[in-house]
């Protein structure tokens with residue numbers, strides 16, 4: 001990944017994207033209760049403090065191993081972690097993939113939209129193309145991407161294994177002007 005380092009300060013005054021800390025365990029615990037998040041990510045399906053700390057450790061390892069930048073979506077005023085946004089390089093030069101989740105209790109307050117906006121602006125300074133893969137029925141995620149100027153380019157049929165099934169994925173992208 002180009003310029004592999006955590007961003008200095010990514011905030012819009014409402015959310016702040018920052019590295020994960022051990023104080024963020026309650027966020028991991030809440031994420032583990034969601035049916036979709038553990039199925040699609042390395043959030044443990046059965047939470048324990050040990051599993052939660054291992055998750056946080058893996059997020060920092062992504063940076064040191066060159067696999068990506070994983071940041072907590074935190075509330076700017078309180079510092080509380082409420083979600084995750086991650087950027088991961090794809091094999092193609094200048095292309096990175098975007099992923100995100102927000103804990104169930106904090107949804108529909110615009111947190112994902114804000115976080116994706118901040119991360120995308122930062123990422124487009126380093127990558128020519130940012131892409132995201134979304135299941136066709138994931139209306140909230142499609143809304144977040146459209147809100148941030150991502151274009152839907154089509155459907156990748158039977159593209160990912162999610163839990164016990166194969167799923168189609170819509171591919172969305174934003175490119176550097």
Ligand SMILES: CC(C)(COP(=O)(O)OP(=O)(O)OC[C@H]1O[C@@H](n2cnc3c(N)ncnc32)[C@H](O)[C@@H]1OP(=O)(O)O)[C@@H](O)C(=O)NCCC(=O)NCCS
Nearest residue numbers: 036100101102107108109110111112113134139140141143
């Ligand atoms: C997708 C996700 C990150 C959205 O987080 P969020 O913080 O609630 O998103 P925002 O509040 O910025 O925007 C959500 C918008 O989507 C729409 N939306 C939300 N839930 C919806 C639903 N069930 N059906 C239709 N539209 C929905 C709404 O328009 C909402 O905005 P509004 O309430 O202001 O009208 C969150 O639902 C999540 O973590 N889901 C599980 C993990 C996941 O799917 N991650 C994305 C993988 S590609």
